[in-house]
Structure formats: structure tokens, C-alpha cells
Amino acid sequence: MHITVDKELCAGHAMCNLAAPEVYPLGEDGFVLAEIGEIPAEQERAARIGMTACPERAISIDPA
């Protein structure tokens, strides 16, 4: 499972981090890190919750 954050869409709401901090760490600028990349299977549920929490729909998950 691969996580991508569209930095053009991300507005720094940090709802993803609030929902799943282990998957969506914030950088020093308060925005989620651009390259999340591959995550382990045990974080998939948290990743989906965090993706759904983003009001900008900036997070996409590729199951491959």
C-alpha cells in the first residue's frame, strides 16, 4: 500500500495527523510530509481513516 500526498492540495489542516499520527507525520512547517510512501499492512486501516479525514482530499492510497 502506497500513500501519496498532493502538496498542491494540502492546506495544512493536519486532520490526517490527528486521525493517524503514525502514518501522517507533520514536518516543521506543520504540513504533512510529502512522501509517505509504502506503509506496513498493520497501518492500512489508520491510513484510510486519515485519508478520509482530509477536507482537501489531498491524500490518495494506491493498494498496489
Ligand code: F3S
Ligand atoms: Fe494536508 Fe489534508 Fe493532512 S490538508 S495536513 S493532507 S488533513
